[in-house]
Amino acid sequence: MIFSIVYVIMLNKITGRMLQDMKSHGCTLDCFGCCKLNVYVENNEIVKIEGDKNHPYTKGIMCEKGRNHLKRLSDKDRLYSPMKKENGKWTNISFEEAIDIIANKLKYYKEKYSSNSVMHYSESGSGSILKGIEDIFFNFYGGITKADGGTCWSAGTKAQKYDFGYNKSHFIDDVLNAKNIILWSKNPANSHIHLFHRIKKAKEKGAKIIVIDPIITDTANSADIHIRLIHLQMLLLLWQ
Numbered sequence: 001m002i003f004s005i006v007y008v009i010m011l012n013k014i015t016g017r018m019l020q021d022m023k024s025h026g027c028t029l030d031c032f033g034c035c036k037l038n039v040y041v042e043n044n045e046i047v048k049i050e051g052d053k054n055h056p057y058t059k060g061i062m063c064e065k066g067r068n069h070l071k072r073l074s075d076k077d078r079l080y081s082p083m084k085k086e087n088g089k090w091t092n093i094s095f096e097e098a099i100d101i102i103a104n105k106l107k108y109y110k111e112k113y114s115s116n117s118v119m120h121y122s123e124s125g126s127g128s129i130l131k132g133i134e135d136i137f138f139n140f141y142g143g144i145t146k147a148d149g150g151t152c153w154s155a156g157t158k159a160q161k162y163d164f165g166y167n168k169s170h171f172i173d174d175v176l177n178a179k180n181i182i183l184w185s186k187n188p189a190n191s192h193i194h195l196f197h198r199i200k201k202a203k204e205k206g207a208k209i210i211v212i213d214p215i216i217t218d219t220a221n222s223a224d225i226h227i228r229l230i231h232l233q234m235l236l237l238l239w240q
């Protein structure tokens with residue numbers, strides 16, 4: 001064993017290759033999936049990105065956007081610096097300049113109108129743990145005004161609260177215990193791949209999948225029963 005490790009190190013030294021280093025990372029895209037990724041680095045360059053199969057929630061499943069991380073990294077149109085729009089034209093600026101612009105604006109509004117005059121709308125971007133930094137930053141700034149809800153998941157949780165009085169859900173793996181799964185105007189095959197993975201597993205175990213949706217989606221295509229109602233019929237079904 002020791003001999004083979006020494007042998008690999010020597011071979012890498014001779015060929016100029018370095019041992020592959022694996023780093024743990026969360027997906028940085030604007031998505032609540034927060035996939036856990038394994039990022040492989042060789043000679044200081046990222047050579048492979050894959051979903052971590054050992055993660056209990058994301059289980060190595062990645063969507064198409066996630067699978068294209070590596071391509072995006074080396075894309076010719078990738079931005080390497082912030083951009084500023086002046087007279088309708090975008091120009092590259094340094095990070096120092098961008099930070100100065102934002103810092104000066106934050107300072108100006110805090111001094112002139114108080115920190116509460118600044119509204120922070122945060123419902124986009126990666127949903128990973130780094131998101132918490134925003135609150136810490138604005139607490140140090142003095143406290144700001146925050147939007148209650150937004151157009152993305154908080155709209156969903158609010159709707160769930162209105163409909164059911166509470167916006168807590170079962171643990172995602174509980175789907176595997178279901179005998180019937182009703183998906184009402186929901187297309188997790190495209191919008192929630194981790195849930196869809198469990199739904200497929202539940203189907204393999206014998207659960208019936210019923211989709212109520214006027215649209216033929218990928219989820220509807222994989223269902224046992226697809227009920228296509230037009231909007232008025234949907235409303236009537238709701239009121240029954």
Ligand code: SF4
Nearest residue numbers: 027031033034035066
């Ligand atoms: S589902 Fe796709 S976009 Fe969302 S976190 Fe996972 S890889 Fe990223």
